Amino acid sequence: MTIPTATLLVSCPDQRGLVAKLSQFIYSNGGNIIHADHHTDAQAGLFLTRLEWQLDGFHLPRELIGPAFQAIAQPLQAQWQLHFSDVRPRLAIWVSKQDHCLLDLIWRHQAGELPAEIVCIISNHPTCQALATQFEIDYHYLPITSANKAEQEERELELLAGYRIDLVVLAKYMQVLSPDFLAQFKSVINIHHSFLPAFAGANPYQRAHERGVKIIGATAHYVTPELDQGPIIEQDVVRVSHRDDVSDLIRKGKDLERIVLARAVHLHLQQRVLAYGNRTAVFA
Amino acid sequence: MTIPTATLLVSCPDQRGLVAKLSQFIYSNGGNIIHADHHTDAQAGLFLTRLEWQLDGFHLPRELIGPAFQAIAQPLQAQWQLHFSDVRPRLAIWVSKQDHCLLDLIWRHQAGELPAEIVCIISNHPTCQALATQFEIDYHYLPITSANKAEQEERELELLAGYRIDLVVLAKYMQVLSPDFLAQFKSVINIHHSFLPAFAGANPYQRAHERGVKIIGATAHYVTPELDQGPIIEQDVVRVSHRDDVSDLIRKGKDLERIVLARAVHLHLQQRVLAYGNRTAVFA
């Protein structure tokens, strides 16, 4: 039985004494810090930190931790998030026709690797319906056309609200989310099947093959209105050779996509990723 | 004492019997093949091969191997190159201010890793003069301005001709070679300090840092008139994190640049790279 913990992700303008003040808040309330990692982005003048402590023996009841911390955060002009390890985030996984990333996330969830609930699957194709049925996950088939996109995104937002979704994972969802959608739902992770910024946009494997690269990659990032421009969480690569045709690149790339997306989701669910501007600090 | 070998690099339209015909040419003349590697690029309809055999016991004298092979190559519409392992290619290394790739190549040459002669160093800066003196390599300082570029390239071509240079290695030479120059001297390898096609052009590390990538790379490629678009020989990458500022990326990248360039030059000098169109087959 693991002891529940609380985690604070904090960013604020850099100044003297931040580590002392933040850790003092936890210590003075009887918390035992099990992970503390800090980063100063000198260029941005920002201080970024992750603090995780055990809740047993902590004097403040959960509902008062936020308000109490706000009294410290406010004068520091700090932005912060508070998470409890035993509150499992609720995921919606979005797919198109390919199922490898979806299956991978489902398997990891079953294996106990993902501290989250996979609540529903949303797709613009019926392809993965059978899979959803097999694992008893709600499946919503919402085909997208240029004509119905706005209206379908409305329905998608209703579903996310209805399911109380915390995080959307685009597990090879081959549609672009509109700025309107992203203005209303911000927590979205996408896997792009290239080593961004190389081959942003469509058909990256085809273009990688045409360019004759010797290494291909995959990139997991938060989604922003600018296509493939969001903060990068994780990337990895694999070697290819002149013997690999496009289908080989796709096959090799699928393994990358699965693992890079899973790592990014895992890091996010452990509250180890702090996005700021167009970058991330990953307190791994 | 290693036995001298001959190496044929051949490309021609694919058809039945090519492996048989080419290997038969060597066998029927008493050659012992020690390396044979073939590749068919179905998309391009091209057959590409590398054949290396020991010269002792080979019935044809060296000067007749080419003509004899041409009799076979001509009906196959084959393009081919013939190399002898004991004929050491003559290199000119071009640099600007940074010396790490130059030093690395010089050390490898001294360590016997590079089957070639480093004949001269050409630079648009005087910075590396002392290094050249130290290792007793001719150094030519040819500053480049928009005004004198054409004329300096003329002098560079004269130097290459005078030194009978086989290969130019751009070891962090921060000038673009003109199409005119490349029309007259084609065998040029460049190291680009990014994972092409990401961050082609100037200041790749600065841009990689701004983009917040988690991996940086380096790319060695043959130079063509289109900047950073030539056939890629070798690439490699290294992980970076939010803690790495631009200077860390540059430091980590320098190790990549040295090794990727050295690998590419080594592969080229072993006649293992066959460039065709915008790609390479690397018979490693």
Added chain:
Amino acid sequence: MTIPTATLLVSCPDQRGLVAKLSQFIYSNGGNIIHADHHTDAQAGLFLTRLEWQLDGFHLPRELIGPAFQAIAQPLQAQWQLHFSDVRPRLAIWVSKQDHCLLDLIWRHQAGELPAEIVCIISNHPTCQALATQFEIDYHYLPITSANKAEQEERELELLAGYRIDLVVLAKYMQVLSPDFLAQFKSVINIHHSFLPAFAGANPYQRAHERGVKIIGATAHYVTPELDQGPIIEQDVVRVSHRDDVSDLIRKGKDLERIVLARAVHLHLQQRVLAYGNRTAVFA
């Protein structure tokens, strides 16, 4: 519709003319070689080759290819195997309690990545029965004790014979196969959860953590009577840090195990692996 091909894997004492003789055999019978790769192991005095050609237009009927080739192979003292791409090998996957490698292979099979049939699953535990049922694959639960091992291996051999199994894949099967078993069934691939030869034997992750390594690995190899000593087909690694405890190593290692095993099985099924002595030539 892909054209069926034939593949020859040949090893014999090195001598002049082997490439010519072997390719001539294919050409003279009207075959179109689509892959030919050769290797000479000078130390072992061995010539190793893989030849793949398209069967359409090949003059010899399938049943005569072997006998015809034997006439060439015999004087060369060559050992050889002949495979046809449209004859799908029959796999038995052996597991214990962990299902990640099994699931991964099943998914790849469903995705069309593995040119083979997954015919049955054999386990010394009932754990994966439900999975087998879900995917409609025969499952045989054969618990092993020191007392019944010999007798259970007899039953296992009967099952392999009954199912006409070509390849056994030990997908985290935590039992050692006896020399007797291996004398009767030789084609077995195992995934070992370490970077062999480091941490051969039991509990590699625990031992890797105790040793404080900064990188962990996985190794796929053919099984021989000497535990973890068989010819290595593929290996890969992943970075770990002081923050990773044993459970993190296990989690990260599981991704390696899946991918390294899948790559090895894929290479084997494409007839790209030629084992000789304690090593392999991988014609990838």
Added chain:
Amino acid sequence: MTIPTATLLVSCPDQRGLVAKLSQFIYSNGGNIIHADHHTDAQAGLFLTRLEWQLDGFHLPRELIGPAFQAIAQPLQAQWQLHFSDVRPRLAIWVSKQDHCLLDLIWRHQAGELPAEIVCIISNHPTCQALATQFEIDYHYLPITSANKAEQEERELELLAGYRIDLVVLAKYMQVLSPDFLAQFKSVINIHHSFLPAFAGANPYQRAHERGVKIIGATAHYVTPELDQGPIIEQDVVRVSHRDDVSDLIRKGKDLERIVLARAVHLHLQQRVLAYGNRTAVFA
């Protein structure tokens, strides 16, 4: 002009309030923390931390920082080291016949990558004397035989004392240091040319080739009396294939050795490595 910093490396039994107490010490004295990283090794019950702060504006004069911190460290039973970024450690590089790691460290020093002084070179061979002369570094040739080893180690210890050496870097020094020596001089980093614990001891590349591994590695570690058993600082690997003979492994390995050793020395010189028991925490 970079601002000088102070760095504390601290390890002590884990307890509540450590981050707060340590950071408070710095804050209350007016220090601006630019890097703080902490790790709790639950198994060992140890808290490990690295704290770096800018010295300008810090109220305590340098000579009082240690005594003042001791007052905090003593009740915590903490072991600690204090370093100032503008005090450059003094290195002795030990080599045998191979010069690639030595040259690499010298070049990095010249390029400003290594915040240290390379004070002398000690070797059991005269091979690298010319190199030392070229770079104007004292060179001491101390041949080792079983007969004179104890006595030569005495002279080596005198040299280290005379030069006031802080760190010995074994840059391919092929002799084992005696327990007596290590009892008197503890700060020694070695590069081992294998992926430890694989191929500990002699001739790792030969043995790697015999084993037929697909990946080779290098390991930088602190030296302890047990050969190749000391705490690992850094490791890296490179792919090899059946085409690579022992000389190829050696060539490829040399690049690994240079880079892995340089990374380890760089991390050590930045006070980012905290060794405890047989492991290291690397606050990179």
